[in-house]
Amino acid sequence: MAHFFQCFESLQAFSFNPVLECPHCAACSHFVSHGFIYKKQSRAQPKIVGKRLCCSNRFGHAGCGRTVQLLLSCVIPKLRYGAVTLGVFIALLLSGSAVAQAYRQASGACSARNGWRWLRRFYHSLPNWRLPMQRFNSVAFQHRSHALQLILSTLAIMLPADKNLAISAWQCLHQVGFC
Numbered sequence: 001m002a003h004f005f006q007c008f009e010s011l012q013a014f015s016f017n018p019v020l021e022c023p024h025c026a027a028c029s030h031f032v033s034h035g036f037i038y039k040k041q042s043r044a045q046p047k048i049v050g051k052r053l054c055c056s057n058r059f060g061h062a063g064c065g066r067t068v069q070l071l072l073s074c075v076i077p078k079l080r081y082g083a084v085t086l087g088v089f090i091a092l093l094l095s096g097s098a099v100a101q102a103y104r105q106a107s108g109a110c111s112a113r114n115g116w117r118w119l120r121r122f123y124h125s126l127p128n129w130r131l132p133m134q135r136f137n138s139v140a141f142q143h144r145s146h147a148l149q150l151i152l153s154t155l156a157i158m159l160p161a162d163k164n165l166a167i168s169a170w171q172c173l174h175q176v177g178f179c
């Protein structure tokens with residue numbers, strides 16, 4: 001079942017498919033809307049970034065009662081910031097910025113602590129990222145720590161041009177969260 005969508009229209013169209021199969025119980029035709037997912041970024045109004053569907057077990061439905069999330073691909077699940085901020089962070093790291101500086105500049109936050117958390121998430125995502133790839137070249141990043149060498153050499157190949165769009169496209173293609 002698809003979880004990431006390029007635009008809200010395709011997400012909505014998918015959610016209204018009357019014969020959607022539940023990934024938990026494989027039942028068909030029991031999904032009901034369970035409300036929109038909003039995300040608030042800085043001072044802007046919260047924006048709709050997704051939709052919850054419930055595999056209903058009430059009112060004549062025979063589903064399992066669990067919910068699934070459909071998300072816009074610019075949203076990184078479990079991360080407050082989206083693909084735009086993450087893309088800037090990665091682009092800065094690839095161009096040689098220190099982790100703390102890259103994080104502050106990308107997120108606008110005062111503390112850079114989260115930058116290291118993001119790197120930990122990246123490190124744990126490496127097996128996922130590297131699975132569909134064949135070549136790695138970590139030579140260009142030899143001046144960084146070993147973990148950063150692995151992360152940056154992988155990201156440099158994975159996200160060749162526009163980082164933000166490439167992260168969204170990656171989530172759509174693989175249908176899993178980026179990190």
Ligand SMILES: [Zn+2]
Binds near residue numbers: 023024026
């Ligand atoms: Zn179900």
